[in-house]
Amino acid sequence: MTDSARYHHGNLRPALLARAVEVIEVDGVRDMSLRRIARDLGVSHGAPQRHFSGKADLLDAVAKQGFTMLGEAYAETMRNVGGGDRLTALAVTYLEFSMARPELVQLMFTRKHSPVEGMDEAVAEAFRVPLEVIAEEQRRGNLIEGDPEQLGIYVVAVLHGLTSLANAGFITAGSSQSLLASAADHVLDGLRPR
Amino acid sequence: MTDSARYHHGNLRPALLARAVEVIEVDGVRDMSLRRIARDLGVSHGAPQRHFSGKADLLDAVAKQGFTMLGEAYAETMRNVGGGDRLTALAVTYLEFSMARPELVQLMFTRKHSPVEGMDEAVAEAFRVPLEVIAEEQRRGNLIEGDPEQLGIYVVAVLHGLTSLANAGFITAGSSQSLLASAADHVLDGLRPR
DNA sequence: ACCTGAACACCGTTCAAGT
DNA sequence: ACCTGAACACCGTTCAAGT
Numbered sequence: 001m002t003d004s005a006r007y008h009h010g011n012l013r014p015a016l017l018a019r020a021v022e023v024i025e026v027d028g029v030r031d032m033s034l035r036r037i038a039r040d041l042g043v044s045h046g047a048p049q050r051h052f053s054g055k056a057d058l059l060d061a062v063a064k065q066g067f068t069m070l071g072e073a074y075a076e077t078m079r080n081v082g083g084g085d086r087l088t089a090l091a092v093t094y095l096e097f098s099m100a101r102p103e104l105v106q107l108m109f110t111r112k113h114s115p116v117e118g119m120d121e122a123v124a125e126a127f128r129v130p131l132e133v134i135a136e137e138q139r140r141g142n143l144i145e146g147d148p149e150q151l152g153i154y155v156v157a158v159l160h161g162l163t164s165l166a167n168a169g170f171i172t173a174g175s176s177q178s179l180l181a182s183a184a185d186h187v188l189d190g191l192r193p194r
Numbered sequence: 195m196t197d198s199a200r201y202h203h204g205n206l207r208p209a210l211l212a213r214a215v216e217v218i219e220v221d222g223v224r225d226m227s228l229r230r231i232a233r234d235l236g237v238s239h240g241a242p243q244r245h246f247s248g249k250a251d252l253l254d255a256v257a258k259q260g261f262t263m264l265g266e267a268y269a270e271t272m273r274n275v276g277g278g279d280r281l282t283a284l285a286v287t288y289l290e291f292s293m294a295r296p297e298l299v300q301l302m303f304t305r306k307h308s309p310v311e312g313m314d315e316a317v318a319e320a321f322r323v324p325l326e327v328i329a330e331e332q333r334r335g336n337l338i339e340g341d342p343e344q345l346g347i348y349v350v351a352v353l354h355g356l357t358s359l360a361n362a363g364f365i366t367a368g369s370s371q372s373l374l375a376s377a378a379d380h381v382l383d384g385l386r387p388r
Numbered sequence: 389a390c391c392t393g394a395a396c397a398c399c400g401t402t403c404a405a406g407t
Numbered sequence: 408a409c410c411t412g413a414a415c416a417c418c419g420t421t422c423a424a425g426t
Contacts, residue, residue, distance in 0.1 A: 008407090008409060033399060044411045046402085051409095055400065109362045110300065123364075143385050150373055153359060154380050161355030165347060168303045170317075179344055186348050190384030193338050202390060202426090227418060238392045240421085245390095249419065 007043055013051040015041055020062050021069075025101045034058065059107060060116040066101075066108040067119075071126035073097050078129055086133050088184070094159045095180070102167040109160060127152060158187055201237055207245040209235055214256050215263075219295045228252065253301060254310045260295075260302040261313075265320035267291050272323055280327050282378070288353045289374070296361040303354060321346060352381055 007015065019040055023032045034055050035045040052058040077093040078086065098105040134155070135148040143151065162183060165171050171179055201209065213234055217226045228249050229239040246252040271287040272280065292299040328349070329342040337345065356377060359365050365373055 010409090012409085034401090035399065045400090046412070047410055049401075106300075106304065109358050109364075112361070112363050141387060144387050146376070150369070150376055151380075151385065153365065153373060154377055155385075157355030157359050157377070158352050159355070160358055161351030161353070162348075164303050164354055164358065165351050167306070169306050170303075171347065175344070179347060182340070182344055183348055183351070186345075186384070187380075188384050188386040190380070190382045191337050191345065191349075192382040193335060194388070204390090206390085228420090229418065239419090240393070241391055243420075 007041070007047070012041070012043065012047065016048055016051060016058065017061050017065060020058055021065055021104065024062060024104050024107065028103045029059075029107060032059075056114075057116075060111055060114065060119070062104070063108045063111050064116055064119050064122045066104050067122040067126040070094070070097055070108075071122070071129070074126070074129040087137055090130050090133060091155070091159060091184075094156075095163060098160070098163040099166065102163070105160075105163070127156075130155075155187065158183065201235070201241070206235070206237065206241065210242055210245060210252065211255050211259060214252055215259055215298065218256060218298050218301065222297045223253075223301060226253075250308075254305055254308065254313070256298070257302045257305050258310055258313050258316045260298045261316040261320040264288070264291055264302075265316075265323070268320070268323040281324075281331055284324050284327060285349070285353060285378075288350075289357060292354070292357040293360065296357070299354075299357070321350075324349075349381065352377065 016037055019037050020032055023037065023040075034048050034052075037058075038045045038047055048058065052061065073093050074090055077089050081089040131148050131152050134143065134152050137143045138145060138148065138151075162171070162180065166176060210231055213231050214226055217231065217234075228242050228246075231252075232239045232241055242252065246255065267287050268284055271283050275283040325342050325346050328337065328346055331337045332339060332342065332345075356365070356374065360370060
């Protein structure tokens with residue numbers, strides 16, 4: 001079997017997707033082109049069209065893949081955290097995940113996801129673990145009552161906002177430590193004096 | 195003076211910048227090309243290079259312009275709000291500003307701003323008013339003590355995160371109303387039971 | 389000083405043709 | 408069914424030439 005025949009058996013699509021994720025993580029979205037991905041994989045520039053209807057379609061698939069990766073990172077954290085503060089551990093996981101691949105995360109939260117096959121399921125699966133932990137902490141009386149999903153969205157918004165500001169350079173490396181610590185306090189205790 | 199000579203007097207740069215902002219607001223960053231902007235203004239595709247060193251340079255200028263616009267929106271709000279809750283009014287101003295032009299705001303918070311002439315000043319000016327109001331509310335005892343700038347960054351992070359999630363479609367139009375209301379409560383009172 | 393227009397190397401997308 | 412390669416209309420960037 002020659003090199004050029006390696007992708008004639010249905011595995012070109014996952015290979016294109018994996019390479020696209022890789023390029024976006026390493027070089028950024030700006031350098032992710034269909035022609036470059038095809039070149040990297042040794043296929044012709046027209047080959048991707050058989051598997052993705054266009055560049056936007058591939059980017060949507062990358063975003064979906066990002067949510068799957070995030071969900072796996074959460075699951076990994078849950079396996080490793082013992083009896084500790086699971087909510088904080090998950091928050092740290094999100095911060096590390098998105099600081100390590102800012103452009104991928106930006107893509108995940110940018111696409112007005114046009115109906116992509118399985119996107120909603122990937123998103124739901126990614127946030128399943130955090131939502132379960134939030135509900136659990138509510139039952140234990142460590143968090144206020146209310147719809148766990150709304151609380152979850154709020155927490156994600158805070159984390160996503162913080163990483164966006166950090167990646168944009170508004171939070172310098174020097175101040176990030178104290179800022180993140182105080183942010184954790186603010187989320188729990190609020191900004192109103194008690 | 196012929197049409198083609200209209201920009202021979204130093205006003206091509208601001209015209210290019212204004213048109214770029216407009217295209218990004220209306221059609222999105224994806225449709226903003228140097229050649230298209232030049233075409234819209236009736237100059238040759240090489241003309242912009244005399245005023246912006248490249249596409250990235252123009253995008254940086256657009257981001258800076260966005261902060262100037264945000265600062266003006268804050269100032270406008272302060273002129274119109276009477277004795278009401280100025281902090282909430284400013285928060286609403288931010289939400290409306292960024293929901294009206296998501297791609298511009300994304301650009302503002304994306305660029306790892308390479309040293310752009312006057313960028314830091316534009317950012318500082320944009321957030322001057324909110325920071326003043328935060329410091330004032332601290333003096334009145336309506337907000338906890340601490341570095342106003344750190345509190346400001348935290349508040350901006352929450353607002354920016356919420357709009358990002360909304361623009362990504364994670365906050366549906368139906369749930370956005372109750373979510374934003376509860377988010378305001380969460381910011382002030384926190385998620386820990388009192 | 390400022391803009392034009394040709395030139396170059398890239399892109400996304402389409403589509404007949406090959407295997 | 409899957410991939411190739413030519414073709415088309417776009418890009419960003421560079422640069423000699425014009426005014």
